[in-house]
Amino acid sequence: MLTKIENTIKYGKQHGGFGIQILYPGLIRPELDDTGFSTIGRIDHARITPGTLIPMHPHRNDEIITYLRSGKVKHLDSEKHTDTISNRRLMVMNAGVNFYHEEKVLEEGGVLEGLQIFIRPETAGLVPQVQFYQLPETYSDNHWRKMAGKGDDYPLQIRSNTWLMDLRLEKDAEITLPEAPSENAVFLFYVFNGKISVNETMALVTGESVLVEMENPTFRATETTDIVLFITQTNAVHFDGGMYSGNLH
Template identity: 35%
Template sequence: MDPGTLIRMHQHRNEEIVSWVPDGVMRHDDRQGNELVTDSEHLMVMNAGSGFWHAEETYGDDPPLRMLQIFVRPHSLNLEPNIQHGPIPDAAPDEWRYLFGPEDGDAPLYVRNDVHFYDCRLDPDATVTLPSRAGCVTYLYVFDGAVTVEDEPVGYTESALVPADSEVRVTATERSTVVAFCINPEAPITRQGTIGR
């Protein structure tokens, strides 16, 4: 979003919407009276459920915003709407940070399905092991920079899908920001979201 952009009030239904902002700010307003700022120190999850209205904005003096807005299909339709917004752990270089996962888990915020989300900032030539969970496939996305996944290059805005129960090395070929999703492919999903159909 360029500075001075307004996405007017609109509704989402039956999807979990995660706003991950590595730099800059995203300003949120909703019909519940929340005025929230999501930035590199805060994460937001809208559990839209049966319906949630919100708007998004950047002010004219805000920096240009590049972020991920992640849509997760919930396990059931018309769940109770909710919004979560809060601080997240400080990022440590060359370490995965666990940011959201299923309800009743140990992640800072939750979504209503079997999806786990991590981010990592890698220095050049640093190597980490890709997150994995039993029964899950792992989807890697390069937000900035470039890496190799084992020996396969994965560049800026490219992605890789890794089969379940694989131990895989990710090495930065330049300073990089990457995210990883551990997804249970057998989890029940809905297909009646505003976006996720």
């Protein structure tokens, strides 16, 4: 089954130079009474002006992935980490029981555009930790690249049955979904930027996505497109009371 998620389902927020479009993927299944979908709690698509400071603030029981396609961010946190995040350097904050961080968008990187992704952990009260990973290349052309997930073959670890990949699909190139890392897998195919045709019957544009269950459709780029792929399980064990990843109902 293919379920399209249009931009109209998102919540927009703008404060000064800080703008985000928030996707609660569970809203497409109101019968489940959950704003998240299994372990995928919330996806923020952010565009932030250089010089913007996001001051020190808390997180609890969220697994948070920062994925940038433009801009640079100076990071500081309560675990005493400082680092610069960019389109080549990823970060996962496994917030656990209690965690604080701040982010400063650097002038040198220009306008920031990226995703802040809130994943649900298996259980509450885990030990907080922070991970960084330097991508060998900025883009992964026409093939799926593993970024964060559960298992040794993912460079950044998520503490639930959740997996993230990305790729840049060049114009007129086609691709199908990668092999599922587990049984009962569900795929959320997110168009970060560009245009995609799904089975030549469904069109997706920037910010839209499609939930794929029990199918393996063909995706064709009608223009060069950056894609982020989220994989979870319908029966994944998870804690849905996280500060940002939790169920709002």
